[in-house]
Amino acid sequence: MTGSNDLERxxxxxxxxxxxxxxxRPVDAAIAFARSNPRRRDPLLFLKPDVMxxxxxxxxxxxxxxxxxxxxTIGVVAAVAIGSRRDQVPVVPPPVVESAAPSATxxxxxxxxxxxxxxxxxxxxxxGFTRTxxxxxxxxxxxxxxxxxxxxxxxVTDIVAIADPDDPMRLIVRWPFKPCDEELVLTVDRAAERLxxxxxxxVIGDTIGGNDHQITLTFAGPVxxxxxxxxxxxxx
Amino acid sequence: xxxxxxxxxxxxxxxxxxxxxxxxxxxxxxxxxxxxxxPYLAEDAVQQTLITIWNELPRLRDPDRFEAWSYRVVVRASxxxxxxxxxxxxxxxxxxxxxxRAPGPDExxxxxxxxxxxxxxxxxxxxxxxxxxxxxxxxxxxxxxAEVLGIPVGTVGSRLHYATRALRAAIEADDRRxxxxxxxx
Numbered sequence: 001m002t003g004s005n006d007l008e009r010x011x012x013x014x015x016x017x018x019x020x021x022x023x024x025r026p027v028d029a030a031i032a033f034a035r036s037n038p039r040r041r042d043p044l045l046f047l048k049p050d051v052m053x054x055x056x057x058x059x060x061x062x063x064x065x066x067x068x069x070x071x072x073t074i075g076v077v078a079a080v081a082i083g084s085r086r087d088q089v090p091v092v093p094p095p096v097v098e099s100a101a102p103s104a105t106x107x108x109x110x111x112x113x114x115x116x117x118x119x120x121x122x123x124x125x126x127x128g129f130t131r132t133x134x135x136x137x138x139x140x141x142x143x144x145x146x147x148x149x150x151x152x153x154x155x156v157t158d159i160v161a162i163a164d165p166d167d168p169m170r171l172i173v174r175w176p177f178k179p180c181d182e183e184l185v186l187t188v189d190r191a192a193e194r195l196x197x198x199x200x201x202x203v204i205g206d207t208i209g210g211n212d213h214q215i216t217l218t219f220a221g222p223v224x225x226x227x228x229x230x231x232x233x234x235x236x
Numbered sequence: 237x238x239x240x241x242x243x244x245x246x247x248x249x250x251x252x253x254x255x256x257x258x259x260x261x262x263x264x265x266x267x268x269x270x271x272x273x274x275p276y277l278a279e280d281a282v283q284q285t286l287i288t289i290w291n292e293l294p295r296l297r298d299p300d301r302f303e304a305w306s307y308r309v310v311v312r313a314s315x316x317x318x319x320x321x322x323x324x325x326x327x328x329x330x331x332x333x334x335x336x337r338a339p340g341p342d343e344x345x346x347x348x349x350x351x352x353x354x355x356x357x358x359x360x361x362x363x364x365x366x367x368x369x370x371x372x373x374x375x376x377x378x379x380x381x382a383e384v385l386g387i388p389v390g391t392v393g394s395r396l397h398y399a400t401r402a403l404r405a406a407i408e409a410d411d412r413r414x415x416x417x418x419x420x421x
Contacts, residue, residue: 007400007403007407010350010353011353011357011403012373013350014350014353015368015369019265019269020262020265021265022262022279026280026286027282027286030283031250031253031254031257031286033286033287033290034250034287034290037290045295050295050297051292052298052301052305052308052383
Protein backbone atom coordinates (compact mmCIF):
# COMPACT_ATOMS: atom_id res chain seq x y z
CA MET A 1 0.00 0.00 0.00
CA THR A 2 2.78 2.34 -0.85
CA GLY A 3 1.69 3.52 -4.29
CA SER A 4 -0.54 6.55 -4.70
CA ASN A 5 -2.99 4.61 -6.86
CA ASP A 6 -3.10 1.79 -4.33
CA LEU A 7 -3.94 4.17 -1.54
CA GLU A 8 -6.69 5.86 -3.51
CA ARG A 9 -8.15 2.53 -4.59
CA UNK A 10 -8.14 1.22 -1.05
CA UNK A 11 -9.55 4.47 0.26
CA UNK A 12 -12.38 4.29 -2.24
CA UNK A 13 -13.18 0.71 -1.21
CA UNK A 14 -12.91 1.64 2.47
CA UNK A 15 -15.36 4.53 2.08
CA UNK A 16 -17.77 2.41 0.06
CA UNK A 17 -18.14 0.20 3.08
CA UNK A 18 -20.74 1.65 5.41
CA UNK A 19 -24.41 2.50 5.79
CA UNK A 20 -26.32 4.23 3.00
CA UNK A 21 -29.65 4.49 4.67
CA UNK A 22 -30.42 6.90 7.50
CA UNK A 23 -32.05 5.81 10.73
CA UNK A 24 -35.57 7.13 11.21
CA ARG A 25 -34.87 9.08 14.38
CA PRO A 26 -33.12 12.17 12.94
CA VAL A 27 -35.55 12.36 10.02
CA ASP A 28 -38.59 12.11 12.28
CA ALA A 29 -37.11 14.65 14.68
CA ALA A 30 -36.46 17.14 11.86
CA ILE A 31 -39.97 16.71 10.44
CA ALA A 32 -41.43 17.20 13.92
CA PHE A 33 -39.31 20.33 14.28
CA ALA A 34 -40.67 21.69 11.01
CA ARG A 35 -44.24 21.00 12.09
CA SER A 36 -43.75 22.74 15.41
CA ASN A 37 -41.90 25.67 13.84
CA PRO A 38 -43.92 26.74 10.82
CA ARG A 39 -42.04 29.16 8.67
CA ARG A 40 -43.17 32.74 8.71
CA ARG A 41 -42.94 35.00 5.71
CA ASP A 42 -39.80 37.08 5.97
CA PRO A 43 -40.32 40.53 4.45
CA LEU A 44 -36.57 41.14 4.39
CA LEU A 45 -35.75 37.88 2.65
CA PHE A 46 -34.74 39.66 -0.53
CA LEU A 47 -32.02 41.45 1.42
CA LYS A 48 -30.46 38.27 2.73
CA PRO A 49 -27.67 36.66 0.74
CA ASP A 50 -28.04 33.42 -1.17
CA VAL A 51 -26.94 30.48 0.96
CA MET A 52 -25.00 29.13 -1.99
CA UNK A 53 -23.51 32.50 -2.79
CA UNK A 54 -19.78 32.79 -2.95
CA UNK A 55 -17.86 35.46 -1.17
CA UNK A 56 -19.79 38.73 -1.13
CA UNK A 57 -18.92 40.94 -4.03
CA UNK A 58 -17.86 44.51 -3.50
CA UNK A 59 -21.31 45.67 -4.58
CA UNK A 60 -23.77 42.83 -4.50
CA UNK A 61 -27.47 43.20 -5.39
CA UNK A 62 -28.32 42.62 -1.74
CA UNK A 63 -26.04 45.44 -0.70
CA UNK A 64 -27.64 47.67 -3.31
CA UNK A 65 -31.10 46.91 -2.02
CA UNK A 66 -29.97 47.49 1.55
CA UNK A 67 -28.50 50.89 0.64
CA UNK A 68 -31.69 51.81 -1.19
CA UNK A 69 -33.83 50.92 1.81
CA UNK A 70 -31.57 52.90 4.15
CA UNK A 71 -31.67 55.91 1.85
CA UNK A 72 -35.46 55.77 1.59
CA THR A 73 -35.79 55.45 5.36
CA ILE A 74 -33.58 58.47 5.94
CA GLY A 75 -35.57 60.44 3.37
CA VAL A 76 -38.90 59.60 4.97
CA VAL A 77 -37.64 60.44 8.46
CA ALA A 78 -36.20 63.74 7.26
CA ALA A 79 -39.45 64.64 5.50
CA VAL A 80 -41.49 63.88 8.60
CA ALA A 81 -39.12 65.87 10.79
CA ILE A 82 -39.20 68.89 8.49
CA GLY A 83 -42.96 68.66 8.22
CA SER A 84 -43.45 68.57 11.97
CA ARG A 85 -41.19 71.58 12.43
CA ARG A 86 -43.17 73.53 9.87
CA ASP A 87 -46.35 72.73 11.75
CA GLN A 88 -44.94 74.37 14.84
CA VAL A 89 -44.04 77.66 13.17
CA PRO A 90 -46.92 80.06 13.71
CA VAL A 91 -48.51 81.85 10.87
CA VAL A 92 -47.58 85.46 11.30
CA PRO A 93 -50.13 87.80 9.82
CA PRO A 94 -48.69 89.90 7.03
CA PRO A 95 -47.81 93.44 8.04
CA VAL A 96 -50.36 96.04 7.12
CA VAL A 97 -48.96 98.52 4.62
CA GLU A 98 -50.78 101.81 4.63
CA SER A 99 -51.59 103.14 1.23
CA ALA A 100 -50.43 106.65 0.40
CA ALA A 101 -53.67 107.46 -1.33
CA PRO A 102 -56.94 107.22 0.55
CA SER A 103 -58.85 104.15 -0.36
CA ALA A 104 -62.34 104.20 -1.70
CA THR A 105 -63.28 101.19 0.28
CA UNK A 106 -63.42 102.17 3.92
CA UNK A 107 -63.47 98.70 5.46
CA UNK A 108 -60.90 96.19 4.30
CA UNK A 109 -61.75 92.54 4.17
CA UNK A 110 -61.11 90.72 7.44
CA UNK A 111 -57.81 88.93 7.49
CA UNK A 112 -57.98 85.17 7.63
CA UNK A 113 -57.86 83.59 11.07
CA UNK A 114 -54.39 82.60 12.13
CA UNK A 115 -53.84 78.94 12.63
CA UNK A 116 -53.81 78.03 16.32
CA UNK A 117 -50.63 76.45 17.45
CA UNK A 118 -49.62 74.58 20.55
CA UNK A 119 -46.43 74.13 22.45
CA UNK A 120 -45.42 71.78 25.18
CA UNK A 121 -42.79 72.63 27.73
CA UNK A 122 -41.47 70.71 30.72
CA UNK A 123 -41.32 72.47 34.07
CA UNK A 124 -39.03 71.30 36.84
CA UNK A 125 -39.69 72.10 40.43
CA UNK A 126 -37.20 72.32 43.24
CA UNK A 127 -37.65 68.66 44.13
CA GLY A 128 -36.88 67.61 40.60
CA PHE A 129 -40.40 66.62 39.59
CA THR A 130 -41.39 67.31 36.04
CA ARG A 131 -44.65 68.89 35.02
CA THR A 132 -45.80 69.59 31.51
CA UNK A 133 -47.32 72.86 30.47
CA UNK A 134 -49.38 73.02 27.31
CA UNK A 135 -49.53 76.41 25.59
CA UNK A 136 -52.46 76.84 23.23
CA UNK A 137 -51.92 79.88 21.07
CA UNK A 138 -55.01 81.01 19.19
CA UNK A 139 -53.32 84.17 17.97
CA UNK A 140 -50.66 82.41 15.97
CA UNK A 141 -48.11 84.97 17.11
CA UNK A 142 -46.24 82.91 19.67
CA UNK A 143 -43.04 81.75 18.12
CA UNK A 144 -41.45 79.84 20.96
CA UNK A 145 -41.94 78.84 24.57
CA UNK A 146 -39.04 78.17 26.91
CA UNK A 147 -38.86 76.80 30.38
CA UNK A 148 -37.50 79.40 32.74
CA UNK A 149 -35.40 78.76 35.74
CA UNK A 150 -37.09 78.04 39.04
CA UNK A 151 -37.19 81.20 41.08
CA UNK A 152 -36.37 81.03 44.73
CA UNK A 153 -36.51 84.75 45.33
CA UNK A 154 -39.24 87.29 44.79
CA UNK A 155 -42.13 84.87 45.25
CA VAL A 156 -45.38 85.82 43.58
CA THR A 157 -48.90 85.26 44.84
CA ASP A 158 -50.62 85.40 41.47
CA ILE A 159 -49.74 85.10 37.81
CA VAL A 160 -47.62 87.98 36.58
CA ALA A 161 -46.08 88.96 33.25
CA ILE A 162 -42.84 90.86 32.86
CA ALA A 163 -41.37 92.26 29.69
CA ASP A 164 -37.92 90.96 28.93
CA PRO A 165 -35.70 94.03 29.26
CA ASP A 166 -33.40 92.71 26.56
CA ASP A 167 -36.00 91.72 23.99
CA PRO A 168 -39.37 93.45 23.52
CA MET A 169 -40.76 90.38 21.79
CA ARG A 170 -40.19 88.16 24.82
CA LEU A 171 -42.59 87.90 27.73
CA ILE A 172 -41.78 86.33 31.06
CA VAL A 173 -44.72 84.73 32.85
CA ARG A 174 -44.54 83.63 36.49
CA TRP A 175 -47.04 82.00 38.76
CA PRO A 176 -46.94 80.47 42.23
CA PHE A 177 -46.30 76.79 42.70
CA LYS A 178 -48.87 74.37 43.99
CA PRO A 179 -48.26 70.72 44.80
CA CYS A 180 -51.01 69.68 42.45
CA ASP A 181 -49.55 71.56 39.48
CA GLU A 182 -49.78 68.65 37.13
CA GLU A 183 -52.23 69.59 34.41
CA LEU A 184 -51.30 73.07 33.33
CA VAL A 185 -52.67 74.79 30.25
CA LEU A 186 -51.87 78.34 29.18
CA THR A 187 -54.19 79.79 26.57
CA VAL A 188 -53.34 82.82 24.46
CA ASP A 189 -56.43 84.35 22.88
CA ARG A 190 -56.76 85.33 19.22
CA ALA A 191 -55.76 88.94 19.88
CA ALA A 192 -52.77 87.90 21.98
CA GLU A 193 -54.09 90.16 24.70
CA ARG A 194 -55.38 87.64 27.18
CA LEU A 195 -53.43 84.83 28.79
CA UNK A 196 -55.28 82.31 30.94
CA UNK A 197 -53.41 79.70 32.93
CA UNK A 198 -55.57 76.80 34.06
CA UNK A 199 -54.50 74.28 36.59
CA UNK A 200 -56.14 71.66 38.71
CA UNK A 201 -57.38 73.00 42.03
CA UNK A 202 -55.89 71.79 45.29
CA VAL A 203 -57.79 70.94 48.41
CA ILE A 204 -54.94 70.68 50.84
CA GLY A 205 -51.28 71.31 50.79
CA ASP A 206 -51.42 74.30 48.52
CA THR A 207 -48.17 76.23 48.53
CA ILE A 208 -46.31 74.43 51.26
CA GLY A 209 -42.71 73.90 50.33
CA GLY A 210 -43.13 75.12 46.81
CA ASN A 211 -41.52 77.59 44.50
CA ASP A 212 -42.66 79.61 41.56
CA HIS A 213 -42.67 78.56 37.95
CA GLN A 214 -41.61 80.69 35.06
CA ILE A 215 -41.76 80.45 31.32
CA THR A 216 -40.75 82.79 28.54
CA LEU A 217 -42.97 83.33 25.52
CA THR A 218 -41.48 84.74 22.35
CA PHE A 219 -43.89 86.54 20.06
CA ALA A 220 -43.56 87.47 16.44
CA GLY A 221 -43.69 91.14 17.36
CA PRO A 222 -43.26 93.44 20.35
CA VAL A 223 -45.50 92.69 23.31
CA UNK A 224 -47.47 95.39 25.13
CA UNK A 225 -47.30 94.04 28.64
CA UNK A 226 -49.39 96.78 30.17
CA UNK A 227 -52.42 95.87 28.08
CA UNK A 228 -52.21 92.14 28.81
CA UNK A 229 -54.99 90.49 30.74
CA UNK A 230 -53.63 87.62 32.84
CA UNK A 231 -55.71 85.10 34.67
CA UNK A 232 -54.87 82.12 36.82
CA UNK A 233 -57.82 79.79 37.21
CA UNK A 234 -58.18 76.52 38.98
CA UNK A 235 -60.34 73.82 37.54
CA UNK A 236 -61.76 71.05 39.68
CA UNK B 237 -40.47 17.21 -9.93
CA UNK B 238 -37.64 17.43 -7.41
CA UNK B 239 -37.31 21.14 -8.10
CA UNK B 240 -41.01 21.53 -7.39
CA UNK B 241 -40.62 19.82 -4.01
CA UNK B 242 -37.71 22.08 -3.12
CA UNK B 243 -39.68 25.16 -4.10
CA UNK B 244 -42.72 24.10 -2.10
CA UNK B 245 -40.61 23.29 0.94
CA UNK B 246 -38.94 26.69 0.62
CA UNK B 247 -42.36 28.29 0.81
CA UNK B 248 -43.10 26.47 4.05
CA UNK B 249 -44.93 23.40 2.78
CA UNK B 250 -44.30 20.88 5.56
CA UNK B 251 -45.34 17.86 3.52
CA UNK B 252 -42.89 18.83 0.81
CA UNK B 253 -40.20 19.22 3.42
CA UNK B 254 -40.99 15.78 4.86
CA UNK B 255 -40.66 14.30 1.40
CA UNK B 256 -37.41 16.17 0.84
CA UNK B 257 -36.00 15.03 4.19
CA UNK B 258 -36.86 11.40 3.56
CA UNK B 259 -35.44 11.37 0.07
CA UNK B 260 -32.21 13.14 1.07
CA UNK B 261 -31.53 11.56 4.44
CA UNK B 262 -29.80 8.46 3.04
CA UNK B 263 -27.05 10.27 1.17
CA UNK B 264 -26.68 12.84 3.95
CA UNK B 265 -26.30 10.15 6.57
CA UNK B 266 -23.85 8.25 4.40
CA UNK B 267 -21.62 11.32 4.16
CA UNK B 268 -21.96 12.20 7.84
CA UNK B 269 -21.17 8.65 8.91
CA UNK B 270 -18.09 8.46 6.74
CA UNK B 271 -16.75 11.74 8.06
CA UNK B 272 -17.51 11.00 11.69
CA UNK B 273 -17.11 7.19 11.72
CA UNK B 274 -19.71 7.13 14.49
CA PRO B 275 -23.39 6.27 13.92
CA TYR B 276 -24.68 8.35 16.82
CA LEU B 277 -22.74 11.46 15.94
CA ALA B 278 -23.81 10.97 12.33
CA GLU B 279 -27.46 10.83 13.41
CA ASP B 280 -27.08 14.09 15.28
CA ALA B 281 -25.35 15.69 12.31
CA VAL B 282 -28.13 14.62 9.94
CA GLN B 283 -30.80 15.93 12.29
CA GLN B 284 -29.03 19.27 12.53
CA THR B 285 -28.59 19.31 8.76
CA LEU B 286 -32.29 18.78 8.10
CA ILE B 287 -33.28 21.46 10.62
CA THR B 288 -30.86 23.89 9.01
CA ILE B 289 -32.34 23.05 5.62
CA TRP B 290 -35.83 23.81 6.94
CA ASN B 291 -34.72 27.12 8.41
CA GLU B 292 -32.53 28.34 5.58
CA LEU B 293 -34.16 26.89 2.48
CA PRO B 294 -35.91 30.17 1.53
CA ARG B 295 -32.46 31.69 1.08
CA LEU B 296 -31.51 29.15 -1.59
CA ARG B 297 -32.12 31.20 -4.73
CA ASP B 298 -31.66 28.35 -7.23
CA PRO B 299 -33.56 25.14 -6.30
CA ASP B 300 -31.39 23.20 -8.74
CA ARG B 301 -28.45 23.69 -6.40
CA PHE B 302 -30.21 22.00 -3.51
CA GLU B 303 -28.10 18.86 -3.61
CA ALA B 304 -24.81 20.77 -3.57
CA TRP B 305 -26.10 23.00 -0.79
CA SER B 306 -27.26 20.04 1.29
CA TYR B 307 -23.76 18.56 1.03
CA ARG B 308 -22.36 21.84 2.27
CA VAL B 309 -24.74 21.81 5.25
CA VAL B 310 -24.03 18.20 6.18
CA VAL B 311 -20.27 18.70 5.95
CA ARG B 312 -20.50 21.70 8.24
CA ALA B 313 -22.78 19.88 10.65
CA SER B 314 -20.44 16.89 10.69
CA UNK B 315 -17.30 18.92 11.31
CA UNK B 316 -19.12 20.83 14.05
CA UNK B 317 -20.27 17.56 15.57
CA UNK B 318 -16.74 16.18 15.43
CA UNK B 319 -15.34 19.25 17.18
CA UNK B 320 -18.02 19.17 19.79
CA UNK B 321 -17.03 15.64 20.68
CA UNK B 322 -19.86 15.31 23.11
CA UNK B 323 -19.71 11.56 23.06
CA UNK B 324 -16.78 9.23 23.25
CA UNK B 325 -16.01 7.55 20.00
CA UNK B 326 -17.95 4.37 20.04
CA UNK B 327 -16.44 2.84 16.93
CA UNK B 328 -19.38 0.61 16.27
CA UNK B 329 -18.30 -1.64 13.43
CA UNK B 330 -21.11 -3.01 11.30
CA UNK B 331 -20.03 -6.50 10.37
CA UNK B 332 -21.18 -8.03 7.12
CA UNK B 333 -23.39 -11.11 7.25
CA UNK B 334 -20.52 -13.38 6.32
CA UNK B 335 -18.16 -11.97 8.91
CA UNK B 336 -17.78 -15.25 10.67
CA ARG B 337 -16.52 -16.87 7.50
CA ALA B 338 -12.81 -17.41 7.59
CA PRO B 339 -11.03 -15.20 5.06
CA GLY B 340 -9.14 -16.81 2.24
CA PRO B 341 -5.38 -16.32 1.84
CA ASP B 342 -5.84 -13.22 -0.38
CA GLU B 343 -8.46 -11.72 1.90
CA UNK B 344 -6.17 -11.65 4.96
CA UNK B 345 -4.14 -8.97 3.25
CA UNK B 346 -7.22 -6.99 2.32
CA UNK B 347 -8.55 -7.02 5.87
CA UNK B 348 -5.17 -5.95 7.22
CA UNK B 349 -5.00 -3.07 4.74
CA UNK B 350 -8.49 -2.01 5.61
CA UNK B 351 -7.71 -1.94 9.33
CA UNK B 352 -4.57 0.10 8.75
CA UNK B 353 -6.56 2.46 6.58
CA UNK B 354 -9.27 2.74 9.20
CA UNK B 355 -6.79 3.61 11.93
CA UNK B 356 -5.10 6.15 9.71
CA UNK B 357 -8.36 7.71 8.59
CA UNK B 358 -9.53 8.17 12.15
CA UNK B 359 -6.38 10.15 12.90
CA UNK B 360 -7.31 12.80 10.34
CA UNK B 361 -9.24 15.84 11.43
CA UNK B 362 -12.83 16.31 10.29
CA UNK B 363 -11.96 18.82 7.55
CA UNK B 364 -9.47 16.42 6.02
CA UNK B 365 -11.93 13.53 6.21
CA UNK B 366 -14.62 15.69 4.59
CA UNK B 367 -12.61 16.42 1.44
CA UNK B 368 -11.64 12.77 1.09
CA UNK B 369 -15.26 11.64 1.49
CA UNK B 370 -16.59 14.19 -1.00
CA UNK B 371 -13.97 13.23 -3.56
CA UNK B 372 -13.54 9.48 -3.11
CA UNK B 373 -17.02 8.50 -1.94
CA UNK B 374 -19.46 11.08 -3.35
CA UNK B 375 -17.34 11.41 -6.46
CA UNK B 376 -17.30 15.17 -6.71
CA UNK B 377 -14.74 16.87 -8.89
CA UNK B 378 -12.58 19.62 -7.38
CA UNK B 379 -14.78 22.18 -9.12
CA UNK B 380 -17.92 20.69 -7.59
CA UNK B 381 -16.21 20.47 -4.22
CA ALA B 382 -15.29 24.12 -4.45
CA GLU B 383 -18.96 24.98 -4.90
CA VAL B 384 -20.04 22.70 -2.07
CA LEU B 385 -17.44 23.93 0.37
CA GLY B 386 -17.57 27.55 -0.77
CA ILE B 387 -13.83 27.76 -1.27
CA PRO B 388 -11.60 28.29 -4.33
CA VAL B 389 -10.74 25.32 -6.51
CA GLY B 390 -7.07 25.76 -5.69
CA THR B 391 -7.80 25.45 -2.00
CA VAL B 392 -9.72 22.24 -2.69
CA GLY B 393 -6.69 20.85 -4.49
CA SER B 394 -4.34 21.67 -1.66
CA ARG B 395 -6.72 20.27 0.95
CA LEU B 396 -7.01 17.03 -0.98
CA HIS B 397 -3.26 16.86 -1.34
CA TYR B 398 -2.58 17.46 2.34
CA ALA B 399 -5.38 15.14 3.47
CA THR B 400 -3.99 12.31 1.35
CA ARG B 401 -0.48 13.00 2.58
CA ALA B 402 -1.68 13.05 6.19
CA LEU B 403 -3.46 9.75 5.68
CA ARG B 404 -0.37 8.15 4.23
CA ALA B 405 1.75 9.52 7.08
CA ALA B 406 -0.70 8.20 9.65
CA ILE B 407 -0.63 4.73 8.08
CA GLU B 408 3.15 4.69 7.89
CA ALA B 409 3.42 5.83 11.50
CA ASP B 410 1.05 3.04 12.43
CA ASP B 411 3.23 0.52 10.55
CA ARG B 412 6.27 1.59 12.55
CA ARG B 413 4.56 0.88 15.86
CA UNK B 414 5.69 -2.47 17.33
CA UNK B 415 2.98 -5.07 17.47
CA UNK B 416 1.80 -6.49 20.77
CA UNK B 417 3.84 -9.66 20.17
CA UNK B 418 6.97 -7.62 19.50
CA UNK B 419 6.41 -5.55 22.64
CA UNK B 420 6.09 -8.65 24.84
CA UNK B 421 9.05 -10.40 23.26
